[in-house]
Amino acid sequence: xxxxxxxxxxxxxxxxxxxxxxxxxxxxxxxxxxxxxxxxxxxxxxxxxxxxxxxxxxxxxxxxxxxxxxxxxxxxxxxxxxxxxxxxxxxxxxxxxxxxxxxxxxxxxxxxxxxxxxxxxxxxxxxxxxxxxxxxxxxxxxxxxxxxxxxxxxxxxxxxxxxxxxxxxxxxxxxxxxxxxxxxxxxxxxxxxxxxxxxxxxxxxxxxxxxxxxxxxxxxxxxxxxxxxxxxxxxxxxxxxxxxxxxxxxxxxxxxxxxxxxxxxxxxxxxxxxxxxxxxxxxxxxxxxxxxxxxxxxxxxxxxxxxxxxxxxxxxxxxxxxxxxxxxxxxxxxxxx
Amino acid sequence: xxxxxxxxxxxxxxxxxxxxxxxxxxxxxxxxxxxxxxxxxxxxxxxxxxxxxxxxxxxxxxxxxxxxxxxxxxxxxxxxxxxxxxxxxxxxxxxxxxxxxxxxxxxxxxxxxxxxxxxxxxxxxxxxxxxxxxxxxxxxxxxxxxxxxxxxxxxxxxxxxxxxxxxxxxxxxxxxxxxxxxxxxxxxxxxxxxxxxxxxxxxxxxxxxxxxxxxxxxxxxxxxxxxxxxxxxxxxxxxxxxxxxxxxxxxxxxxxxxxxxxxxxxxxxxxxxxxxxxxxxxxxxxxxxxxxxxxxxxx
Amino acid sequence: xxxxxxxxxxxxxxxxxxxxxxxxxxxxxxxxxxxxxxxxxxxxxxxxxxxxxxxxxxxxxxxxxxxxxxxxxxxxxxxxxxxxxxxxxxxxxxxxxxxxxxxxxxxxxxxxxxxxxxxxxxxxxxxxxxxxxxxxxxxxxxxxxxxxxxxxxxxxxxxxxxxxxxxxxxxxxxxxxxxxxxxxxxxxxxxxxxxxxxxxxxxxxxxxxxxxxxxxxxxxxxxxxxxxxxxxxxxxxxxxxxxxxxxxxxxxxxxxxxxxxxxxxxxxxxxxxxxxxxxxxxxxxxxxxxxxxxxxxxxxxxxxxxxxxxxxxxxxxxxxxxxxxxxxxxxxxxxxx
Numbered sequence: 001x002x003x004x005x006x007x008x009x010x011x012x013x014x015x016x017x018x019x020x021x022x023x024x025x026x027x028x029x030x031x032x033x034x035x036x037x038x039x040x041x042x043x044x045x046x047x048x049x050x051x052x053x054x055x056x057x058x059x060x061x062x063x064x065x066x067x068x069x070x071x072x073x074x075x076x077x078x079x080x081x082x083x084x085x086x087x088x089x090x091x092x093x094x095x096x097x098x099x100x101x102x103x104x105x106x107x108x109x110x111x112x113x114x115x116x117x118x119x120x121x122x123x124x125x126x127x128x129x130x131x132x133x134x135x136x137x138x139x140x141x142x143x144x145x146x147x148x149x150x151x152x153x154x155x156x157x158x159x160x161x162x163x164x165x166x167x168x169x170x171x172x173x174x175x176x177x178x179x180x181x182x183x184x185x186x187x188x189x190x191x192x193x194x195x196x197x198x199x200x201x202x203x204x205x206x207x208x209x210x211x212x213x214x215x216x217x218x219x220x221x222x223x224x225x226x227x228x229x230x231x232x233x234x235x236x237x238x239x240x241x242x243x244x245x246x247x248x249x250x251x252x253x254x255x256x257x258x259x260x261x262x263x264x265x266x267x268x269x270x271x272x273x274x275x276x277x278x279x280x281x282x283x284x285x286x287x288x289x290x291x292x293x294x295x296x297x298x299x300x301x302x303x304x305x306x307x308x309x310x311x312x313x314x315x316x317x318x319x320x321x322x323x324x325x326x327x328x329x330x331x332x333x334x335x336x337x
Numbered sequence: 338x339x340x341x342x343x344x345x346x347x348x349x350x351x352x353x354x355x356x357x358x359x360x361x362x363x364x365x366x367x368x369x370x371x372x373x374x375x376x377x378x379x380x381x382x383x384x385x386x387x388x389x390x391x392x393x394x395x396x397x398x399x400x401x402x403x404x405x406x407x408x409x410x411x412x413x414x415x416x417x418x419x420x421x422x423x424x425x426x427x428x429x430x431x432x433x434x435x436x437x438x439x440x441x442x443x444x445x446x447x448x449x450x451x452x453x454x455x456x457x458x459x460x461x462x463x464x465x466x467x468x469x470x471x472x473x474x475x476x477x478x479x480x481x482x483x484x485x486x487x488x489x490x491x492x493x494x495x496x497x498x499x500x501x502x503x504x505x506x507x508x509x510x511x512x513x514x515x516x517x518x519x520x521x522x523x524x525x526x527x528x529x530x531x532x533x534x535x536x537x538x539x540x541x542x543x544x545x546x547x548x549x550x551x552x553x554x555x556x557x558x559x560x561x562x563x564x565x566x567x568x569x570x571x572x573x574x575x576x577x578x579x580x581x582x583x584x585x586x587x588x589x590x591x592x593x594x595x596x597x598x599x600x601x602x603x604x605x606x607x608x609x610x611x612x613x614x615x616x617x618x619x620x621x622x623x624x625x626x627x628x629x630x631x632x633x634x635x636x
Numbered sequence: 637x638x639x640x641x642x643x644x645x646x647x648x649x650x651x652x653x654x655x656x657x658x659x660x661x662x663x664x665x666x667x668x669x670x671x672x673x674x675x676x677x678x679x680x681x682x683x684x685x686x687x688x689x690x691x692x693x694x695x696x697x698x699x700x701x702x703x704x705x706x707x708x709x710x711x712x713x714x715x716x717x718x719x720x721x722x723x724x725x726x727x728x729x730x731x732x733x734x735x736x737x738x739x740x741x742x743x744x745x746x747x748x749x750x751x752x753x754x755x756x757x758x759x760x761x762x763x764x765x766x767x768x769x770x771x772x773x774x775x776x777x778x779x780x781x782x783x784x785x786x787x788x789x790x791x792x793x794x795x796x797x798x799x800x801x802x803x804x805x806x807x808x809x810x811x812x813x814x815x816x817x818x819x820x821x822x823x824x825x826x827x828x829x830x831x832x833x834x835x836x837x838x839x840x841x842x843x844x845x846x847x848x849x850x851x852x853x854x855x856x857x858x859x860x861x862x863x864x865x866x867x868x869x870x871x872x873x874x875x876x877x878x879x880x881x882x883x884x885x886x887x888x889x890x891x892x893x894x895x896x897x898x899x900x901x902x903x904x905x906x907x908x909x910x911x912x913x914x915x916x917x918x919x920x921x922x923x924x925x926x927x928x929x930x931x932x933x934x935x936x937x938x939x940x941x942x943x944x945x946x947x948x949x950x951x952x953x954x955x956x957x958x959x960x961x962x963x964x965x966x967x968x969x970x971x972x973x
Contacts, residue, residue: 060878086883094880101878106871111893111968120889121879179879476655479954480946483912484930488660488946491934492667568781572916575783576931591784595920598791606791609784617779 009187009219010036010059010097015072017051017058024291028054028067030243033316036187041213041220043230043251045266046240049287052223055240056189060099061089076187095125098185102192104172108164108179115160118144118179125183147178151208170201174208181212188213191223206233227270231255236322239263242287242298245316249323259325261303297327305329368625374618382434389428390414393585397423402601418603420593426603429585430611436497436574436586437615441567443501448508449559455509456516457543461524470513477510483572490578500579504566515558519551560623564616571612587612642962649958656950657710661703664943715944720936725944729926734819735805736918736925740910742822742841743849748903751853755860755899759868760887770857777854782913786847786920793843800839803922810836844921848913852906859902863895870894897967904960908953 012034019026029051036042046052058069061081074081076096081089101107109117119140123129126143130136141160148156151174164172173193180188190209194202210233213220222234230237230251237255238248239262247260258264265283285302297303297310309328319325381388391414400423406413417426459470477485489503523529524547532546573579574588582589587608594605672689690696697705709715715725758770794802801807806821810833817827822841825834867873868891876890914927922928926945933941 062874062877090880090882092880094878099875099878101871101875103871107875109872109876109890109894111897112890120881120885124879124881176875183880472651472655475652476659478957479652479656480659480950481908481912481953483915484946484949487915487930487934488663488942491939491942492663564779568779571781572783575781576915576919578934588781588783591781591787595787598787599795602791605784605787609781609788612781612784613779616781617775620775620779 007038008035009038009077010034011073011075012055012059013073013075015055015058015074016070017054017063017067018070020066020068021291026290027243027293028290029058030290032072032240032243032245034059034238034245036219036221038186038219039213039217040236041210041222041234043227043234043237044221044223044240045225045227045230045237047225047287049242049290050240051243052240053191056099056191056221056223060093060097060189062093091125094121094185095183096185097187097189098180098183099189100173100176100180100191100193103196104176105164105169105196107176108172110164113161113163114148114167114175115141115144117164118147118160118175118182121179121182143182147182148175150181150212151175151178153178169197170204173197173201173205177205177208177212181216184216185218187219187221189221189223192225193222194224194226194229202229209233227255227266239266242293243290244298244326245324246299246327247319247323247325249320249325253320253323259319259323259330260299260327261305261329262299263325265302368622368628371618371621371625375615375622378434378615378618379438381431382438385431385435389425389431390416391425391428393424393428393432394583395424399423402597402604404601405603417607418601420590420604421597421601426590426607429590430587430608432585433587433590433608433611434615436580436584437567437570437612440497440500440504440570441563444504444508444566444570445559445563447501447505448562449512449555451505451509452512452514453516453548453555456513457520457547459513460517460520461539461543461547467517471517474510474513477507480507482507483569486569486573487576487578490573495578495581497580500570500573503573504569508562508566511562512555512558515554516551519554520547523547523550557623557627560619560626564619564623567612567616567619645958645961649954652954653951656954657707657947658703660943660947660950661706663946664939665699665702667939710944710947715947716940718933718938718941720933720938720941725941728929728941729944729948732924732926732929735923736914736927738820738822739841739844739848739917739923739925740907740914742845743910744852744903744907746845747849747852747856747906751856752860752896752899755857756864756887756892756895758857758861759864759895762865767861770861774854774858774861777850777857780850782847782851783916783920785850786843786917789843789847790920800843801836805840805924806833806837844917844923847920848910848917851913852903852910855906856899856903860895860899863898864891867891867895897964900967901960901964904956904963908956911949911953 012032015029015032015034016027017029019028028049032051032055034042034055044052044055054063054067057063058072059074059076059081063069069082072082076092079092081092084092108114122140122143129139144160145156148159153159153171153174159167164175167175173196177190177193188209193209194205197205206229209220209222212218222230224230227237234251236249237251239246239254239260241262247254247258247263249259254263255267258267262283265281269282283302288298288301294311295313297306297312297314300306300310303310314326314328316324316326317328317330319330397419400412400415400419402421403415403419403423404411405418406416408418411418415425415427417430420426420429455470459467480488485507486503489506490499493499493503520543529542529546532542537546570579571586571588571591574586575592577589577592579588580586590608591605591612594601594603594608597604672686672695695702713726715729717723718725718728721728754766754770754773758767761767790802793800806825810830811821814821814824814828814830814833816824818824821837822834825831825837872894873886873891876886881890911927914925915931916927917923918925918928919931926948930942930945933939933945
């Protein structure tokens with residue numbers, strides 16, 4: 001069952017997820033490939049609308065009408081999740097792959113106690129529980145208390161009966177993480193885990209996720225629009241733009257020498273990561289509408305290096321060791337750095 | 338359906354969008370068609386003397402409980418048959434539309450006027466005016482509608498103007514609450530503040546600045562309530578507390594037929610169909626109106 | 637919710653109840669016709685006796701004094717004599733009450749049992765065939781005049797198909813020898829172990845209950861559908877799905893529990909409008925309850941009874957709305973009264 005460190009755990013190939021609207025099909029995710037190795041932390045960066053959340057909602061099988069997955073393979077541990085029966089998929093979803101959402105206030109059910117919400121996760125995925133009766137209830141309760149303790153909730157046994165609104169924002173976020181981890185998943189997808197939080201609590205929550213990742217030896221996909229967060233916590237990074245991956249590689253390399261103009265733009269717009277001596281500049285323009293896109297580079301309209309040769313479909317190309325980028329301007333010198 | 342068949346099948350991707358658009362279109366058409374139907378009922382009421390084939394009050398004992406035209410013993414001169422006094426049911430339904438629509442319109446008109454005035458006063462002036470009006474609204478909401486109307490009718494006795502009063506006494510509460518709520522929001526908006534700063538009078542602000550901006554929810558509510566009022570009037574008439582015989586009113590006609598349900602089902606059935614059609618048409622049309630005018634409330 | 641808060645809310649009902657009694661009093665005080673003359677009817681009574689009766693009834697006193705007497709008596713459930721029955725009004729009302737309560741409760745149960753599953757089904761399968769049937773059905777439900785629908789049911793099931801009885805609560809012959817423990821026939825027949833009588837009572841109540849419950853069914857179905865649709869869009873439902881819970885658990889535990897909050901409070905309020913419907917339905921089906929009694933009393937000018945009944949209905953209605961509020965708070969842990 002366990003995959004040796006460094007082996008691939010999740011492979012997504014050619015994923016295309018569309019949303020049918022009155023104006024046409026919106027290609028929110030268009031030909032995305034993802035690889036997550038066991039034990040690593042992958043950062044996924046992009047603006048809202050870049051398709052980063054939709055990509056991993058697709059992995060979780062959470063795309064609902066009017067959205068649908070049009071093409072692609074989602075291989076977890078070698079099994080194509082799209083071909084699993086609903087029952088088998090449910091065992092993976094939540095069991096092997098768990099997810100946290102952006103805002104715990106809306107992600108936790110206001111009408112159920114925290115204990116219930118952790119308990120049902122344990123009950124759904126832990127096959128080692130006693131069959132029935134008080135022993136089973138006690139085992140679930142103990143696990144729930146243990147999980148709340150793990151994420152740093154003080155006196156957890158007293159708080160199982162409380163409702164989400166009785167906790168502070170940071171505590172709620174921890175509870176959501178506790179729920180996600182209660183099934184001992186092998187992959188945690190953390191979708192914007194800190195956006196809804198105060199700056200001081202952001203750091204604590206990210207530390208918590210990193211600690212637990214090391215402790216449990218699981219992989220983490222950290223979806224964020226903040227390259228700074230990725231720089232601190234992720235081994236590798238994947239930059240998305242307008243439904244496509246535009247660059248990926250080891251975090252340190254990508255930040256030191258970004259290959260795609262969009263990545264460079266992103267870095268230049270973040271004060272603490274901007275390359276020394278360069279001015280902080282926001283990227284001009286807006287993300288294109290994802291309906292009826294012409295077959296050309298999607299960053300064309302905003303790219304400082306755009307030229308007539310960009311008006312054709314652009315493929316991902318190798319850009320150094322373990323690195324790829326979707327740009328025809330990648331120079332051999334830079335790519336070898 | 339036939340429209341869909343004539344159009345060549347679209348590409349698979351566009352299929353669901355096409356169908357959704359078609360459905361939206363048809364939904365709008367449904368609301369539009371219902372509005373036309375309401376209009377037809379209104380025209381029927383206005384021109385009743387020209388349309389009705391017979392005098393709705395002319396009794397004919399030889400035609401007592403005569404069945405509808407398509408049944409044995411029917412006569413195409415009396416398409417929906419005759420009631421226990423031999424009166425033509427179709428003509429009475431046509432005349433009955435006058436009562437339902439007149440009372441419905443009158444109640445809504447009176448209630449909406451009072452409701453707008455009271456709601457504006459409560460929402461804009463606040464203070465003791467608001468306290469008094471809101472308390473009165475709370476108290477009136479404490480009565481089940483029909484029981485309130487029945488109590489009033491018992492006190493005032495039957496009659497056209499009494500029904501209108503009995504229903505309007507409580508009905509105004511509904512537009513009043515809508516207007517008050519909208520006014521509370523609108524009075525804080527910048528352009529109202531600006532008008533106030535420029536020294537406009539309170540009456541001017543209420544009439545010229547606030548009222549035009551809260552009118553669409555009021556109209557939507559008025560049309561929805563119209564359907565309720567028509568059913569309430571029919572219910573009062575059914576209980577014998579409405580318009581008095583021999584005046585043709587749908588509720589009373591249904592009541593008249595109760596004694597004959599063993600043999601002559603048509604006496605009760607057709608006036609009820611008329612109520613259902615009119616109320617249904619108003620409900621569907623007002624829902625379309627709501628979607629168009631006040632999309633906040635759309636599901 | 638704290639007890640003091642509850643008492644405070646209860647206290648807020650006082651002005652409303654007081655106002656309601658003022659209106660009921662004024663309603664009847666303004667009724668044309670001399671109550672004494674109505675009481676006397678055709679009997680031969682001397683002018684002195686008329687004067688005496690007038691004094692006994694307090695009619696010689698000023699209006700405001702009469703109001704306080706009326707209020708004082710009403711609090712003690714004393715509404716004077718029913719001229720028609722030659723018994724206290726309160727006794728007559730109490731005698732008729734069980735039939736009305738039984739009918740109302742059965743109508744409410746029918747409405748809840750049909751509306752909630754249909755509303756959930758319509759929401760879960762939005763825009764499907766069942767959803768459209770439910771939409772048309774709820775529109776019909778609020779557009780059908782109850783008295784006419786009742787007559788149609790009678791014509792079809794009682795007259796045409798001869799399946800169900802035309803009027804009343806139970807056949808006279810069947811009802812013999814049943815000890816009235818509760819005065820609710822459906823319960824009494826069972827307590828007496830008389831299945832035949834139970835079936836008979838059930839056959840009598842089914843059509844009136846359906847007629848009475850129809851508008852409520854339509855409204856509750858619409859409310860359930862709307863709030864289900866709203867709830868299904870919430871993050872906590874997505875999160876519940878992401879936990880790999882079964883679809884049943886997501887729909888019924890996570891979504892429905894929240895969606896039922898508005899449904900239940902609307903149900904409590906709508907129960908109040910069933911009170912009004914009782915007058916119509918009891919008249920159509922010859923149901924020996926309070927509603928029919930009121931309608932009959934109007935025609936025999938039994939005004940004290942009408943007055944008492946209107947007040948009674950209003951008080952029950954106000955209390956139901958109050959309970960709807962309380963229920964809403966109890967069900968919704970987020971709202972603090």
